[in-house]
Amino acid sequence: MELLVAIIIGVLTCCAVFLILRARTFAVMLGLTMLSYAVNLFIFSSGGLKIGAGAVLKATEEYADPLPQALVLTAIVIGFAMTAFLVVLSIRARADLGNDHVDGKLPVAKNTRQGASS
């Protein structure tokens, strides 16, 4: 199970890094969202992965570490708010700057085909 979770986190992070390095705000936003998923899973697993362990003390003999659950809840809420802010800011930037490039201006293309696809 550890291996599976580790692979999931790794793949999510890879995709996130790839998307964040794209030059358009929408892709960057998706990348940041994926990165926050990866982070949330990572925090969740930092207390150790267990199957069939109770979430509440004294309900069962064995129980899961409650602190990472509290941390991940905080991280989800904060990440959600920040993403919402970035969405609004991206729309504002699209309106103010006239394009959705993260630098606010389109790079000068060597030829028109490249410019259209970049």
Next chain:
Amino acid sequence: MNHLIILPIIWPLLVALLTLLPPFDRSLLLRRYLSVGGSIVLLLVSIVLLIQSTNNTAQLYQLGNWAAPFGISLLLDQVSSLMLCLTAVLAVASSLYASSGEDEGGFFFHSLLHFQLMGINGAFLTADLFNLFVFFEVLLIASYSLLIHGGGKAKTKAAVHYVVLNLVGSALFLFALALIYGASGTLNMLDLSAKVVTLSDTQLQLLQAAVALLLVVFGLKAAVMPLHFWLGSAYSSVTPAVAALFTVMTKVGIYSLLRVFAMVLQDAGFVASWVFPVLWWAGLLTIVMGVLGVLASEDLRKMASYLVVVSVGSLVAILSLGTPESVQALLYYLVHSTLATAALFLLADLIAHQRGKAGDRLVNGRKIAQPVLLGSAFIVVALSIVGMPPFSGFIGKLLLLQAVPQGNAMLWYWSALLGSSLLLLIALSRAGSILFWQVAGTDTEARLAGGRRGTALLLLVLASPLLSLFAGPLTDWCQAAAAQLQAIAHLTPGAF
């Protein structure tokens, strides 16, 4: 338990919420009174805490009375109370300056300002790493909105970079926290510093990975060399009162580096073996990059932004020495450089509004309407930043130079700091002579520095001679603070 400790967090929150409620939501005038009054109260509270922290040993405040490693604790020691005072002084100057018209650009200016203060104060007070993350987010979300206050293309463009970079930084911070928790089973700073010596080799490797991530996160906040590119455009495009407050934001990063590496992890062997060398070279390179930025600046605000980078470089490099003398020098220089650069941001705006179309660009422009007031303020600030006697920069830089041990370190740091001072002297005297002496055209109506703007400026400018006048007691105080910082790490939460 001393409940005053939590007031620097609660009070700005209350003020920020009050500005949204009747009767304050109807009248800008009332909001201004509330905002400036709130900042002054915050300053008084911080001064009381500063006196308390000097008289007593460090105090721990347990939120909700939950016992230490499980509940969140706030830690008041001399270092954190000094940072609270510094923030409150900037808050008074910033809210006063903004009240003269800058706050008309958006409805929520004063609320955001106080939310930001809440986040900054929280980050200075907390003794829990996850709580540090939460307060980072509080101060960041307020700063995102303050950054685009007033609107305009330049601000939006700078804000996109700033927000994306900081969101990536927050994600890395969370990775680091999860690693620290996984490795040591605690996020409480005092608990972690006690446990760090008992960790096994595997756990230490995990902890080192976390520390590498923390270096990136705090380096991004502090604008250390490869991560400083966002600062120039962000700080030079914001409105002046916000820029003055933002000068303390990079210091939040430096404070976090100090807290984590000079206090919590001071007994971990890897800090001396690779963390401090990384910070040392990054700091020296930051000085070089900052000076190049200052020399290349086309206007005064950009110059002030890169002066922030130079001061960050000097502070980070001295921090990496990890001795009590270096922490003492760091504290004094940190206060001086924050106030001096904040004053320069306000001054740049005042100058810009009296030179017609030329603004604060370094080109020939109209004659400045108040040459005596602004000119003398510029002389004080510039000499102070360069490090000429009798102002605080001289004493600050002297302390920095004395803190460096003899040998190779001295060679590198002395040449970087003294070389940068010489180049800053050239850049600032060139800027001053262009702005004040190369005048052309006729006098026209200019926006004079009136009561509010003038008071805010004087408050920050006069800090430099005052810091210099009381340098003796202040350096002694900083020495005690440095000793206390290193002693606290060896106490258990129960010892308070």
